[in-house]
Amino acid sequence: MPEITINLAAGRTDEQKRGxxxxxxxxxxxxxxxxxxxxxxxxxxxxxxxxxxxGKTYLERQAKT
Amino acid sequence: MPEITINLAAGRTDEQKRGxxxxxxxxxxxxxxxxxxxxxxxxxxxxxxxxxxxGKTYLERQAKT
Amino acid sequence: MPEITINLAAGRTDEQKRGxxxxxxxxxxxxxxxxxxxxxxxxxxxxxxxxxxxGKTYLERQAKT
Amino acid sequence: MPEITINLAAGRTDEQKRGxxxxxxxxxxxxxxxxxxxxxxxxxxxxxxxxxxxGKTYLERQAKT
Amino acid sequence: MPEITINLAAGRTDEQKRGxxxxxxxxxxxxxxxxxxxxxxxxxxxxxxxxxxxGKTYLERQAKT
Amino acid sequence: MPEITINLAAGRTDEQKRGxxxxxxxxxxxxxxxxxxxxxxxxxxxxxxxxxxxGKTYLERQAKT
Known part of the structure; x- marks a missing residue:
């Protein structure tokens, strides 16, 4: 019984996550x-x-792109 | 110091979770x-x-029941 | 399907863990x-x-008891 | 590649979490x-x-303080 | 940056895990x-x-098969 | 009560991990x-x-360095 946990930043669609x-x-x-x-x-x-x-939050990293 | 993490689908009452x-x-x-x-x-x-x-999301599985 | 993960320090018997x-x-x-x-x-x-x-490892804490 | 997961009770500011x-x-x-x-x-x-x-939720523990 | 953690029972080959x-x-x-x-x-x-x-360990479940 | 879990590849000294x-x-x-x-x-x-x-195990990545 493998259990998989995915740590993921918010922002993907439900279809991306389902796929x-x-x-x-x-x-x-x-x-x-x-x-x-x-x-x-x-x-x-x-x-x-x-x-x-x-050392940068994803919020800070997104602001830089 | 045991630390327990429970991965749980949404839908239970606070009383169920507390108990x-x-x-x-x-x-x-x-x-x-x-x-x-x-x-x-x-x-x-x-x-x-x-x-x-x-291979089915819990949303898809719930729709089938 | 709740999945439970227990972070545990070594040292318990298999019977304790099973129970x-x-x-x-x-x-x-x-x-x-x-x-x-x-x-x-x-x-x-x-x-x-x-x-x-x-701030102390369990090894250090055990040595102090 | 160390990946760190922090289980944290709600209630801290974004600045505390960033720091x-x-x-x-x-x-x-x-x-x-x-x-x-x-x-x-x-x-x-x-x-x-x-x-x-x-044995007490953080909600119950907070109510007692 | 998705980080994936897989909780897995021992017993698979390195090639299975790599694949x-x-x-x-x-x-x-x-x-x-x-x-x-x-x-x-x-x-x-x-x-x-x-x-x-x-309610059965994987050891107990394996013994039954 | 923050609980921190660190997923780490083997290879560091106990002193590095303690520090x-x-x-x-x-x-x-x-x-x-x-x-x-x-x-x-x-x-x-x-x-x-x-x-x-x-897509490469840390074993494969180490062999390439």
């Missing part, structure tokens, strides 16, 4: 030979002010 | 012999569109 | 009304040198 | 000698009703 | 349009005695 | 004004074959 989780499920079925029903995925989505990379 | 966390605390006190004050639990709650099982 | 996970499963079944088969728990166990509380 | 993540990035750069750009931090913030310590 | 993580990377690149270099995945692997489903 | 966790504790005390005793940190360390970035 991503469906393809991840397929990756586990293909490589581990498990039944899709045992693959559970959760996205923990965070606002841009709650994520940081390189 | 669940209280009983989990009791489970750790009983089995590990720790003081309740060192048991910390956090629920990371996700909307149904952010969780998938068997 | 803890069984009682946690019961807590979720009782409070959320879910089937036990959808409750998945994983212990991420860490050596005492990989955990810190109050 | 905390910036200082954590500095801690990893100083101690591990990594480039700041490989340090990624996410705060998973929970409402007070979704966190428990000592 | 799984490579296909997960491709899933994120395809659906989110991110650069592969920002996709970071970690497997937290647990011995069968540290995982439980349906 | 990193001590400085992270100081970062939370300084920015959140909490007591050090409520700051709990766990490192979930993974072998290089259990971590991937840019």
């Amino acid at each position: 991503m989780m469906a393809d991840i499920t397929a990756a586990l079925v293909k490589n581990l030979g498990v039944d899709p029903e045992v693959v559970v995925i959760q996205i923990n989505e965070a606002p841009l002010s709650h994520k940081m990379k390189g | 669940m966390m209280a009983d989990i605390t009791a489970a750790l006190v009983k089995n590990l012999g720790v003081d309740p004050e060192v048991v910390v639990i956090q629920i990371n709650e996700a909307p149904l569109s952010h969780k998938m099982k068997g | 803890m996970m069984a009682d946690i499963t019961a807590a979720l079944v009782k409070n959320l009304g879910v089937d036990p088969e959808v409750v998945v728990i994983q212990i991420n166990e860490a050596p005492l040198s990989h955990k810190m509380k109050g | 905390m993540m910036a200082d954590i990035t500095a801690a990893l750069v100083k101690n591990l000698g990594v480039d700041p750009e490989v340090v990624v931090i996410q705060i998973n913030e929970a409402p007070l009703s979704h966190k428990m310590k000592g | 799984m993580m490579a296909d997960i990377t491709a899933a994120l690149v395809k659906n989110l349009g991110v650069d592969p270099e920002v996709v970071v995945i970690q497997i937290n692997e647990a011995p069968l005695s540290h995982k439980m489903k349906g | 990193m966790m001590a400085d992270i504790t100081a970062a939370l005390v300084k920015n959140l004004g909490v007591d050090p005793e409520v700051v709990v940190i766990q490192i979930n360390e993974a072998p290089l074959s259990h971590k991937m970035k840019g």
